[in-house]
Amino acid sequence: MLSGTGLVAGYHRGQRVLDGVSLELEPGSITGVLGPSGCGKSTLIRVLALLHTPEEGVVRLDDHRVDRFRHAAPAALRRQVGVVFQHPRSAADPRHTLRRIVSAHLPAKSPPQETDRLAELVGLTPDLLSRRPHEVSDGQLQRACLARTLGTDPRYLLCDEMTAMLDASSAATLVHLIRAQVHERDRGVLMVSHDPALLAACCDRTLHWEELARPT
Numbered sequence: 001m002l003s004g005t006g007l008v009a010g011y012h013r014g015q016r017v018l019d020g021v022s023l024e025l026e027p028g029s030i031t032g033v034l035g036p037s038g039c040g041k042s043t044l045i046r047v048l049a050l051l052h053t054p055e056e057g058v059v060r061l062d063d064h065r066v067d068r069f070r071h072a073a074p075a076a077l078r079r080q081v082g083v084v085f086q087h088p089r090s091a092a093d094p095r096h097t098l099r100r101i102v103s104a105h106l107p108a109k110s111p112p113q114e115t116d117r118l119a120e121l122v123g124l125t126p127d128l129l130s131r132r133p134h135e136v137s138d139g140q141l142q143r144a145c146l147a148r149t150l151g152t153d154p155r156y157l158l159c160d161e162m163t164a165m166l167d168a169s170s171a172a173t174l175v176h177l178i179r180a181q182v183h184e185r186d187r188g189v190l191m192v193s194h195d196p197a198l199l200a201a202c203c204d205r206t207l208h209w210e211e212l213a214r215p216t
Contacts (some may be wrong), residue, residue: 002156007057017043030189032199035209041192082154086161088141099129105151118147139170159191175202
């Protein structure tokens with residue numbers, strides 16, 4: 001289980017974005033969090049992914065308390081939590097090909113076939129792998145970013161408004177891929193969004209932000 005309890009976090013002293021937020025994420029299920037833009041959903045994901053240190057509260061990854069590590073969490077723990085961000089063009093180096101993006105988190109000695117496997121898993125055809133971000137659509141680039149995240153084989157996958165920049169067809173494809181990952185790899189998935197229809201279509205349960213933000 002990945003959990004946060006009583007999380008307090010912000011980016012400037014005295015300005016809290018999270019104020020007593022608690023959430024539990026279990027393997028083998030998709031949990032949705034519904035809330036308006038600016039409520040703190042992205043900050044919650046960054047805290048759970050060990051990318052932002054909370055001022056107060058506890059983050060546990062299976063049997064380990066991980067909030068105390070700050071930015072020095074062991075790689076073996078950090079790789080258990082993967083993130084797919086909202087803006088794929090901000091999350092990918094424009095100088096790199098999709099092949100290099102997909103393979104970015106693989107071990108250095110991984111065979112080329114592993115990159116091909118990840119690309120096929122997310123529906124990227126071989127001809128796309130030689131292209132750079134400006135030569136592909138937002139949906140194709142987001143698939144590459146998802147494949148890159150899956151390269152660490154994370155136990156928990158955190159999706160931060162993952163489909164917000166995509167058309168309906170591309171969004172539906174990514175949701176299908178995420179659901180397949182839950183069933184095949186027993187991953188725990190957190191999807192945050194301001195779109196109730198999206199969360200209703202893909203999540204096993206959906207929580208409203210107000211349910212999480214009560215002080216504990």
